[in-house]
Amino acid sequence: GQQLNQSPQSMFIQEGEDVSMNCTSSSIFNTWLWYKQDPGEGPVLLIALYKAGELTSNGRLTAQFGITRKDSFLNISASIPSDVGIYFCAGRSTGNQFYFGTGTSLTVIP
Amino acid sequence: EAGVVQSPRYKIIEKKQPVAFWCNPISGHNTLYWYRQNLGQGPELLIRYENEEAVDDSQLPKDRFSAERLKGVDSTLKIQPAELGDSAVYLCASSLDNGGYMRETQYFGPGTRLLVL
Numbered sequence: 001g002q003q004l005n006q007s008p009q010s011m012f013i014q015e016g017e018d019v020s021m022n023c024t025s026s027s028i029f030n031t032w033l034w035y036k037q038d039p040g041e042g043p044v045l046l047i048a049l050y051k052a053g054e055l056t057s058n059g060r061l062t063a064q065f066g067i068t069r070k071d072s073f074l075n076i077s078a079s080i081p082s083d084v085g086i087y088f089c090a091g092r093s094t095g096n097q098f099y100f101g102t103g104t105s106l107t108v109i110p
Numbered sequence: 111e112a113g114v115v116q117s118p119r120y121k122i123i124e125k126k127q128p129v130a131f132w133c134n135p136i137s138g139h140n141t142l143y144w145y146r147q148n149l150g151q152g153p154e155l156l157i158r159y160e161n162e163e164a165v166d167d168s169q170l171p172k173d174r175f176s177a178e179r180l181k182g183v184d185s186t187l188k189i190q191p192a193e194l195g196d197s198a199v200y201l202c203a204s205s206l207d208n209g210g211y212m213r214e215t216q217y218f219g220p221g222t223r224l225l226v227l
Contacts, residue, residue, distance in 0.1 A: 003152055033215055042114075042201050042218035043153070088152050090216075097166060098143070098216065100152030 006101030021104045022073040023089030031092035032065050032072040036085045079108050114219035116202050122225045128190035131222045135204030144187050145201040192226045
């Protein structure tokens with residue numbers, strides 16, 4: 001199955017720094033979702049985006065639906081140790097299928 | 111509100127043995143998904159149900175995998191016989207597809223970790 005291009009693959013940052021990751025696709029998507037997955041658990045939904053250009057925040061998290069409908073980014077401001085985990089983007093295609101990115105592994109150094 | 115429930119959480123079997131996973135979606139969610147997640151990868155869809163109908167099973171290896179959602183609520187995913195390469199995390203997710211604007215988002219269960227020896 002298709003997997004979206006997600007970058008960076010991994011990040012090591014100091015506590016308090018901002019984080020930015022993005023996801024691109026060769027296909028147009030109707031919905032973009034961002035998930036966080038902790039070890040041994042299923043992905044947990046962070047932010048959902050439904051319209052091109054939409055910018056949505058959830059606490060220290062901000063995500064945007066690219067105007068081309070082929071990309072999305074997620075920003076985390078003022079990172080804290082509990083932000084550690086793997087972040088996945090997911091897109092819903094015009095054919096109503098969901099595709100996931102390859103994940104960004106985030107490590108926050110206290 | 112209870113989330114998506116999956117069981118078992120862990121399963122270790124020998125190759126060629128059968129195995130089954132169970133999922134109970136969030137109450138009222140009409141769409142149910144089974145995903146497989148290999149180590150270091152994102153989830154990949156195996157099958158999607160809308161109510162009791164399998165509407166997308168194009169990625170399901172039908173020679174050994176089967177799934178059912180008889181009453182449009184809970185679901186089982188079966189592998190028979192299991193192969194070494196089937197070792198992965200099997201995730202179930204559900205969503206409420208209310209048509210129209212199609213504002214569906216998926217909520218995942220904790221997954222079943224399968225190890226085939």
